[in-house]
Amino acid sequence: MKKNILKLTGLLSVIAVLFVVGGSAGAQNAQPAQSRVDMMTLPAMKDQFSQYFMIGNIFNPSDINASGVTNARLTRHFNVLTAENDMKPDKIAPTRNSFNFGTADRMVNAALASNIKVVGHTLLWHSQIPGWHRSIGTNNVTPEAALQTMKDYITNVVTHFKGRIYCWDVLNEAFPDGGLGSDWRTSMRSGAEGNPWFMKIGANFVYEGFLAARLADPDAILYYNDYNLDQSAKARLVHDMVRDVNAQYRRAFPNERRLLIEGIGMQSHHNTNVSPSNIRATLNLFRTLGVKISISELDVLSQTWSQYSSRAALTEAGSARAAQLYGEYFTLFLENSDIIERVTFWGVYDEQSWRARANPLIFEGRTTSYTKPAYFSIMAALDAHRRR
Ligand code: 9MR
Numbered sequence: 001m002k003k004n005i006l007k008l009t010g011l012l013s014v015i016a017v018l019f020v021v022g023g024s025a026g027a028q029n030a031q032p033a034q035s036r037v038d039m040m041t042l043p044a045m046k047d048q049f050s051q052y053f054m055i056g057n058i059f060n061p062s063d064i065n066a067s068g069v070t071n072a073r074l075t076r077h078f079n080v081l082t083a084e085n086d087m088k089p090d091k092i093a094p095t096r097n098s099f100n101f102g103t104a105d106r107m108v109n110a111a112l113a114s115n116i117k118v119v120g121h122t123l124l125w126h127s128q129i130p131g132w133h134r135s136i137g138t139n140n141v142t143p144e145a146a147l148q149t150m151k152d153y154i155t156n157v158v159t160h161f162k163g164r165i166y167c168w169d170v171l172n173e174a175f176p177d178g179g180l181g182s183d184w185r186t187s188m189r190s191g192a193e194g195n196p197w198f199m200k201i202g203a204n205f206v207y208e209g210f211l212a213a214r215l216a217d218p219d220a221i222l223y224y225n226d227y228n229l230d231q232s233a234k235a236r237l238v239h240d241m242v243r244d245v246n247a248q249y250r251r252a253f254p255n256e257r258r259l260l261i262e263g264i265g266m267q268s269h270h271n272t273n274v275s276p277s278n279i280r281a282t283l284n285l286f287r288t289l290g291v292k293i294s295i296s297e298l299d300v301l302s303q304t305w306s307q308y309s310s311r312a313a314l315t316e317a318g319s320a321r322a323a324q325l326y327g328e329y330f331t332l333f334l335e336n337s338d339i340i341e342r343v344t345f346w347g348v349y350d351e352q353s354w355r356a357r358a359n360p361l362i363f364e365g366r367t368t369s370y371t372k373p374a375y376f377s378i379m380a381a382l383d384a385h386r387r388r
Pocket of ligand 1: 085128297354
């Protein structure tokens, strides 16, 4: 009986996909109303994409208990999770030398008990950091002392989770939003909201930080993670940093076969002006580094950035555009699946999103989450890729 229901719901979703594909193929005819499907009845996305990449999402303390992940929407569709906030420096290391691992431990252990991998997010950042990180940038400790403090912190945290974290976002968002120089070593965030480690230690904190993480847990894959990497100036700086830090590692450890920075996380907090061709250009650039890529925080506003920031009303055209872009992005991800190891959505349903007012996700509904057209355009992209 249960099997039959599953078969039936599978069939329904295939029919829904056909509607969307038919519509986007340019038929002028009136389109049938989109069927909304409860995401719990859909085939598991993690299985559908299993030959290409992992499919991830975020989780919070309310999604788990002592025996595992209790949020069935997560366990059904996703095989890798990132703590939305609970592994950030302000949560894990509120004061110097007193770590607060309780919540993070419960979350990581629950995910592992549910057979789900965990991304460690994040070690070195300029935001959501405790006062003792922030003040490193401006207090009168020496650069040498600050470097030791940073290494100790990384060693402590990574060692604590050793063997449980599949990859670490070692460094997050080091580059600013605008006014980028051409040399990565002098272009990182500084000032009141700057990266304190960069401000005190200088650019070599990157190599030292990644090296401390590698030594503490050699099995973890070490990532640099950032947003706006569809923009060529920022992508170029990230490329140069990864190239130079990996070259420095190669000189120091000539027999080591692995890279030090093994992956780049492209957060991908997009809006309806983010063009797939820019993302393609960045993927081609990063490909030359020999690194893995993760799409690490995907969401797509149903608006342009300026509409979103001016709190403009949503339009149907904007929602349709976002849905279409989801499909185009996935087409690109599938074409690059030899280097993409994970695609993580930054939330399951719109209402939970940090940008909820622009409906950026592929499901909607807090109590029961239903498909949006974006879901079907992703599945149509998968279908088209398989048929190539
Ligand atoms: O989704 C997170 C939100 O709950 C927090 O309030 C916010 C604070 O900075 O961080 C959000 O997650 C961020 C992620 O850790 C790093 N990239 C940007 C994400 C969205 O702000």
